[in-house]
Amino acid sequence: MMTSSERYRRMDAARVHAQLSVQDLWLRYLALGGTGDAFDLDGYLQGLVPLDTFQQDVLAQALNEASRDVYQSHLVPLSTPPAVDGRDDDRLRRLMDQLLGHGAPAPGPDLRPGGDPEA
Amino acid sequence: MTDPTTPAENPAPAASGELTSTPSAELAWALSRMAGLVLSRETVDTALELVTALAATATAGTLGSAVTIVDEHGKRSRAASNQAAEQADALQYELDEGPCLTAWRTRELVRIDDTTTDARWPRWNEAASRLGVRSVLSAPLLAADESIGAMKVYCERPVNYGPHDEHVMRLLAAQAAILLANSQSLQEARRLSRQLTDALTSRDAVAQAIGVLLAKGAADRQDAFATLAATARRSDRPIEDVARALLAAVTARTSDSAAT
Numbered sequence: 001m002m003t004s005s006e007r008y009r010r011m012d013a014a015r016v017h018a019q020l021s022v023q024d025l026w027l028r029y030l031a032l033g034g035t036g037d038a039f040d041l042d043g044y045l046q047g048l049v050p051l052d053t054f055q056q057d058v059l060a061q062a063l064n065e066a067s068r069d070v071y072q073s074h075l076v077p078l079s080t081p082p083a084v085d086g087r088d089d090d091r092l093r094r095l096m097d098q099l100l101g102h103g104a105p106a107p108g109p110d111l112r113p114g115g116d117p118e119a
Numbered sequence: 120m121t122d123p124t125t126p127a128e129n130p131a132p133a134a135s136g137e138l139t140s141t142p143s144a145e146l147a148w149a150l151s152r153m154a155g156l157v158l159s160r161e162t163v164d165t166a167l168e169l170v171t172a173l174a175a176t177a178t179a180g181t182l183g184s185a186v187t188i189v190d191e192h193g194k195r196s197r198a199a200s201n202q203a204a205e206q207a208d209a210l211q212y213e214l215d216e217g218p219c220l221t222a223w224r225t226r227e228l229v230r231i232d233d234t235t236t237d238a239r240w241p242r243w244n245e246a247a248s249r250l251g252v253r254s255v256l257s258a259p260l261l262a263a264d265e266s267i268g269a270m271k272v273y274c275e276r277p278v279n280y281g282p283h284d285e286h287v288m289r290l291l292a293a294q295a296a297i298l299l300a301n302s303q304s305l306q307e308a309r310r311l312s313r314q315l316t317d318a319l320t321s322r323d324a325v326a327q328a329i330g331v332l333l334a335k336g337a338a339d340r341q342d343a344f345a346t347l348a349a350t351a352r353r354s355d356r357p358i359e360d361v362a363r364a365l366l367a368a369v370t371a372r373t374s375d376s377a378a379t
Contacts, residue, residue: 030315030318030319030322031319032322032325032358032359054341054344057341057345061344065351065358096368099332099335099350100368100369100372
């Protein structure tokens, strides 16, 4: 388990890596349902004030999505673009069926560190 | 115009009246145009263009003018009345020296009487004189103690600007700084308002999806959020997409079961 001090440092490093200002990060966090204000985030990222674990999760997700956007913006397309198929949509639809069909859905194994997304 | 016995504040327009008949009327018009702009057209670009044009008309003999502002993120915006002014301005940032940069950094007005003899910015002066720029007047744009940029007028003749022009530029720069700072704040406020609206739209979808998962037996909001995050990772989509897909699937099922 990551210690809480490691966590805020990693989050701030991720923020810098994704070239996000604290305000831009706050907007992303707000969009995912975060309830802290920009000062709460700033204080947490500098290790000055605590943030409850749920809010930390929302913040981590906001950072992961920003990092993914940065990563994808740097991808170089191949000369022959792959044929567009509905595989992505199918996969999402199957996941929705799982979520709605299995009653209480358990978080997937990939939530834990080292989990295989396709497991 | 450069008679040292005539202070710049002297109201007697004896020396300055030769080139423009009514400089104070021009200046009054310029200042009132800027005051009205805040209420009508408010974008930073429009304000920059207006200030550039006004600087050129308010100083006698001016061939070109340029304005550069720097926002709080260090982003530069600029406008120039013609190509030579634009090139002379751009050169300052390439060489990292020049009258506007000095005016901006030191917050003091800078006057160059002749770029071919001035030794303060040797590289810029040499390049600028090749562009036909001989005399320059540059004033810092100060808004609430903050230096937000600089404006510059130039002439192809040496020794074109004197104390009267310095006075005019100071007045103009004071008004221009207020206008440009307000335009910047307004543009920033609009940008933030748009971003907030987008953020709240996404937040709605995420909150509703969490509600659906709670109804399906998720332990609490944190658990429901973790489920959405896990699904987002497995499908390589942002949470907002997953939330929308979930809501669409629920709606489809509800209408299916209503139809049967």
